[in-house]
Amino acid sequence: MAQSNSNSEDDLHLNSNNSHDYNKLLLDDSKKNLDSSLFDDSYLAMNIRRWSLNISNGRQNRKLYQFMPAKLNKTVEDGDGNLLSEVDQIEQITQEIESYDHLMEPNYKSEQARIETIKSMPQNLAAKRIIRARLLRSINRRSHLSNNSSPFRNCKFFPNLFMKKVKTWYRQAFKSFDFWYGSMKEIEGRFGSKLGVYFKILRYLVLLNIFLSIFVFSFIIFPQILYDSFQANNLIHLDDNGNNASLPSFHFVDILTAEGYMRSSILFYGGYTNETINIGNISDYSLPYAYFLTMTILYTVIFIVISFSLLRCYRASFIEALDNMPNLYCHKIFCAWDFGLQDKSAAVLKHRNIYRELKDLLLTEHKKIEDEQLSQLTKIRNFIIQLTVHIIVFGIILFIGVVLWGLFEVYEVNSIERSDWKYLYIPVVINSAILFCSILFTWISKAEEFKFPRMTIHIRLLRNFLLEISIVSALLVFWIKRNNSLVCWENVIGSEVYRIMIVDFFIHTIGTCCYYFVRYFIHKSDPDRFDLPEFDITHSSLGLVFNQFLIYVGLPFSPFLSVIAVVKFILMFYIMKLTLIKCCKAPMKLWKSKQIQTFFLIGIFTTLVIVFVVHGLVITKIQVSKTCGPFKSYENMSQIFMEGILKIKEGQIFWKIFTSFTKPAFVGGILLTMCVSVYYLRAKAQAQVAKVKLLKEMLYLEAKDKEFLLGNISRLAQGKPLSCNFHEDEDRISEQDNVQAMPIDGFAAEDWKYENNLARNLRLDFEHIPTTSGYTRFCDDEIRNRLSRY
Amino acid sequence: MGNQPSQFTEEELRDYEDLTYFTRKEILLAHEKFKAISPEKVNHNKNAKLSMSKMMSTPELSSNPFADRICQVFSSAGDNTGDCTFEDYLDMMSVFSDQAPKSVKAEHAFRIFDFDGDDMLSKNDLKQVIQRLIGFNNQFSDLDMEQLIQNILEEADLDDDGSLSFAEFEHVIDKSSDFTNSFRIRL
Numbered sequence: 001m002a003q004s005n006s007n008s009e010d011d012l013h014l015n016s017n018n019s020h021d022y023n024k025l026l027l028d029d030s031k032k033n034l035d036s037s038l039f040d041d042s043y044l045a046m047n048i049r050r051w052s053l054n055i056s057n058g059r060q061n062r063k064l065y066q067f068m069p070a071k072l073n074k075t076v077e078d079g080d081g082n083l084l085s086e087v088d089q090i091e092q093i094t095q096e097i098e099s100y101d102h103l104m105e106p107n108y109k110s111e112q113a114r115i116e117t118i119k120s121m122p123q124n125l126a127a128k129r130i131i132r133a134r135l136l137r138s139i140n141r142r143s144h145l146s147n148n149s150s151p152f153r154n155c156k157f158f159p160n161l162f163m164k165k166v167k168t169w170y171r172q173a174f175k176s177f178d179f180w181y182g183s184m185k186e187i188e189g190r191f192g193s194k195l196g197v198y199f200k201i202l203r204y205l206v207l208l209n210i211f212l213s214i215f216v217f218s219f220i221i222f223p224q225i226l227y228d229s230f231q232a233n234n235l236i237h238l239d240d241n242g243n244n245a246s247l248p249s250f251h252f253v254d255i256l257t258a259e260g261y262m263r264s265s266i267l268f269y270g271g272y273t274n275e276t277i278n279i280g281n282i283s284d285y286s287l288p289y290a291y292f293l294t295m296t297i298l299y300t301v302i303f304i305v306i307s308f309s310l311l312r313c314y315r316a317s318f319i320e321a322l323d324n325m326p327n328l329y330c331h332k333i334f335c336a337w338d339f340g341l342q343d344k345s346a347a348v349l350k351h352r353n354i355y356r357e358l359k360d361l362l363l364t365e366h367k368k369i370e371d372e373q374l375s376q377l378t379k380i381r382n383f384i385i386q387l388t389v390h391i392i393v394f395g396i397i398l399f400i401g402v403v404l405w406g407l408f409e410v411y412e413v414n415s416i417e418r419s420d421w422k423y424l425y426i427p428v429v430i431n432s433a434i435l436f437c438s439i440l441f442t443w444i445s446k447a448e449e450f451k452f453p454r455m456t457i458h459i460r461l462l463r464n465f466l467l468e469i470s471i472v473s474a475l476l477v478f479w480i481k482r483n484n485s486l487v488c489w490e491n492v493i494g495s496e497v498y499r500i501m502i503v504d505f506f507i508h509t510i511g512t513c514c515y516y517f518v519r520y521f522i523h524k525s526d527p528d529r530f531d532l533p534e535f536d537i538t539h540s541s542l543g544l545v546f547n548q549f550l551i552y553v554g555l556p557f558s559p560f561l562s563v564i565a566v567v568k569f570i571l572m573f574y575i576m577k578l579t580l581i582k583c584c585k586a587p588m589k590l591w592k593s594k595q596i597q598t599f600f601l602i603g604i605f606t607t608l609v610i611v612f613v614v615h616g617l618v619i620t621k622i623q624v625s626k627t628c629g630p631f632k633s634y635e636n637m638s639q640i641f642m643e644g645i646l647k648i649k650e651g652q653i654f655w656k657i658f659t660s661f662t663k664p665a666f667v668g669g670i671l672l673t674m675c676v677s678v679y680y681l682r683a684k685a686q687a688q689v690a691k692v693k694l695l696k697e698m699l700y701l702e703a704k705d706k707e708f709l710l711g712n713i714s715r716l717a718q719g720k721p722l723s724c725n726f727h728e729d730e731d732r733i734s735e736q737d738n739v740q741a742m743p744i745d746g747f748a749a750e751d752w753k754y755e756n757n758l759a760r761n762l763r764l765d766f767e768h769i770p771t772t773s774g775y776t777r778f779c780d781d782e783i784r785n786r787l788s789r790y
Numbered sequence: 791m792g793n794q795p796s797q798f799t800e801e802e803l804r805d806y807e808d809l810t811y812f813t814r815k816e817i818l819l820a821h822e823k824f825k826a827i828s829p830e831k832v833n834h835n836k837n838a839k840l841s842m843s844k845m846m847s848t849p850e851l852s853s854n855p856f857a858d859r860i861c862q863v864f865s866s867a868g869d870n871t872g873d874c875t876f877e878d879y880l881d882m883m884s885v886f887s888d889q890a891p892k893s894v895k896a897e898h899a900f901r902i903f904d905f906d907g908d909d910m911l912s913k914n915d916l917k918q919v920i921q922r923l924i925g926f927n928n929q930f931s932d933l934d935m936e937q938l939i940q941n942i943l944e945e946a947d948l949d950d951d952g953s954l955s956f957a958e959f960e961h962v963i964d965k966s967s968d969f970t971n972s973f974r975i976r977l
Contacts, residue, residue, distance in 0.1 A: 124866035125877040185976045317967040329941040330962040347853035351925030594967040
């Protein structure tokens with residue numbers, strides 16, 4: 001059975017090749033006509049071809065709504081296949097636009113739509129200008145005729161007009177010459193836009209933190225500075241035991257450790273007063289309210305901003321480009337060249353990369369078939385390896401958390417003297433652990449054999465991320481648990497976060513920079529043996545996420561952190577740029593730039609959510625320090641909101657309602673509802689995907705059908721009989737049909753394959769054809785219908 | 791550029807703002823860049839026509855394998871020499887800018903890749919595109935090239951006529967999140 005099957009398949013293949021060649025000949029013929037676009041004798045074939053294209057590609061539809069006749073500039077043909085002159089083209093386009101009423105109304109909205117339409121046409125500027133002038137004339141004529149112009153007709157478009165003005169202003173001010181425009185251009189010109197993504201994320205974070213700093217500075221820090229300058233004489237400093245003490249003198253090491261002099265400065269929570277500042281008897285400014293409200297509003301705004309950028313990014317990279325993978329080759333060809341590249345050597349490198357990638361792709365294509373036949377044993381082996389690695393990694397993360405906890409206990413703040421380098425031990429350990437683990441995880445992930453390289457990167461990212469979260473949560477939990485024994489636990493957390501950020505700058509930024517420079521000099525000494533280092537975009541971006549995480553955690557305890565972050569990120573930008581340009585080369589393999597961006601936004605978003613939970617707990621449940629900070633007269637931070645702002649006293653009915661919101665059962669209920677709704681939406685989306693897939697298949701069949709018929713028509717038109725080839729094919733098909741008329745679903749797909757081979761030599765990916773019985777029946781019917789036609 | 795008298799009238803600038811994706815500042819910057827290509831010519835006539843070789847010497851295009859095609863596509867001369875006036879240059883930069891929507895970019899990309907200008911990406915066009923992408927120092931064997939083209943057509947050629955029409959091309963581009971990023975030249 002198998003033998004005969006393959007035989008007949010070969011036969012058929014051969015045969016269909018014939019018909020295919022014939023068809024190709026025909027097509028080539030018509031293309032020649034088209035190329036020369038001269039007056040040959042076979043207009044008909046050509047016209048039919050064009051018609052077929054129009055139908056099967058929906059060209060006409062496209063024209064209807066997009067006004068983008070691609071070929072207008074060069075290959076517009078009228079009915080007889082003559083090239084249209086440019087003037088005629090303009091005429092044609094003008095008429096086409098004129099037939100759309102919503103574009104031809106004499107009001108602002110339609111004017112905007114008209115301008116957008118003209119903008120998007122692939123004509124040169126002179127032509128666009130003429131088209132616009134003509135349209136304007138005809139609109140004036142129309143409105144003159146209809147004569148309904150009232151001076152108020154544009155009134156309802158004022159909001160639109162206003163928005164448009166604001167938008168243009170915004171673009172003029174910020175977008176067109178944005179931050180570091182020259183640097184970004186240089187980086188993208190030398191290394192391509194994918195590497196530019198890292199710097200884009202960095203720039204985004206700088207902007208975000210500048211925004212934070214401006215608000216924090218103007219509403220919290222500046223009033224405090226004013227207050228301090230008024231109260232300069234009776235400034236009180238409390239030492240750790242709550243007694244008055246003189247301000248300690250300043251040491252250099254304090255900048256790094258944030259202890260000693262810095263500890264009681266406005267750098268941290270404890271440096272802020274709980275009093276109402278009275279400025280020249282004109283107005284009162286309550287710092288606790290300002291502190292609470294500024295922080296709450298800032299966090300909310302950041303949450304919204306990040307959610308929206310995440311959504312936009314996610315949409316662009318995952319939803320709109322959903323079935324990206326099937327178009328692997330097209331993607332590799334049509335989106336391969338980075339048009340922003342401006343450097344000769346970068347271009348040579350890019351050429352080589354593309355060449356290698358395509359070569360790899362072709363190789364894996366051949367290998368894929370072997371891979372699919374991986375033995376069960378190897379599969380089990382891979383699974384065991386992966387499982388072990390997962391367990392080991394979790395073990396490492398847990399171990400680091402435990403070690404940290406131990407270190408915290410050993411180096412508890414009270415046991416160390418002021419202005420001591422010992423404060424830096426823990427931050428150094430934390431940062432080295434992160435660096436070391438990052439290298440280790442990269443190394444480990446090479447040992448695991450995941451099916452897709454993308455998965456390797458995802459898992460690597462996830463592990464690093466978990467590590468960072470576990471470290472920060474160990475830190476938070478340790479100090480928050482000691483909120484009763486410490487004098488000012490908020491300060492301790494603030495300074496700990498501050499130190500980690502400072503040390504991170506030295507270890508990660510300066511360290512990576514040195515590493516690259518060393519590699520560069522090694523390369524210089526022996527260029528043949530040692531290659532230039534590749535810039536590790538994943539590692540560097542992870543560092544950014546970690547930093548942003550620290551800022552979110554530390555901001556309420558140290559308002560100054562945002563300003564420090566801005567300075568740090570700006571320094572990082574220049575250091576990284578220098579390192580990159582001086583001594584790195586672009587990585588060989590990069591992900592899609594949108595996807596990188598999305599992943600890091602996801603990272604930043606997740607950390608923000610975690611921080612929300614933590615701060616929520618801190619605000620509602622944890623007792624604030626009694627001796628320092630703006631909230632020292634309250635039990636916990638939420639009290640200021642309840643009593644100060646909403647004016648609700650404990651025991652009132654609203655109080656009860658509010659407190660019941662924070663009950664675990666309530667929160668759990670909300671989470672459960674959210675999960676259910678997510679599940680529902682997901683199921684809906686999946687159903688939609690399945691539907692789209694089915695519709696696509698059907699569309700495909702339709703297209704086949706039309707092609708087939710059109711082929712026949714063109715044969716007829718050329719005066720040839722309905723090619724004898726076809727009858728032969730048909731006979732074969734019916735033979736095949738008889739042989740395989742078995743009640744097995746799979747065979748219907750086989751039949752369909754023959755049918756397709758007949759029409760054109762087409763290789764279909766049969767894995768993608770759903771084999772539900774309804775669908776195969778559909779195929780079956782289709783084939784039977786077609787056969788009955790002959 | 792602010793103080794020195796502009797070569798453009800107010801009306802011309804507004805015109806350009808309406809017809810391209812640029813703001814006023816960007817238009818002036820584009821003109822500065824255009825002037826830098828050939829200062830004496832452009833000083834004489836702000837909309838001077840510069841030859842294709844001159845256009846291709848700009849840093850933006852000098853290392854681009856499709857530079858000649860870009861010039862030809864955007865040239866308004868209509869004689870395939872690829873000579874560009876300032877308006878053509880402005881048009882080019884506007885399409886390659888961040889603000890231009892994907893569909894407009896796809897349209898022009900299609901025309902750039904369409905070497906013989908028959909409004910279809912035939913196998914020959916694809917071959918040229920691939921050859922230009924991998925550079926002329928690298929070579930694919932005929933078999934590999936054939937395989938590559940076959941794979942592309944398999945993915946994208948929905949109506950199975952052996953070449954890609956614009957609709958098919960746009961369909962592929964639509965699914966690619968990276969296209970807007972790669973088909974971009976910073977001014």
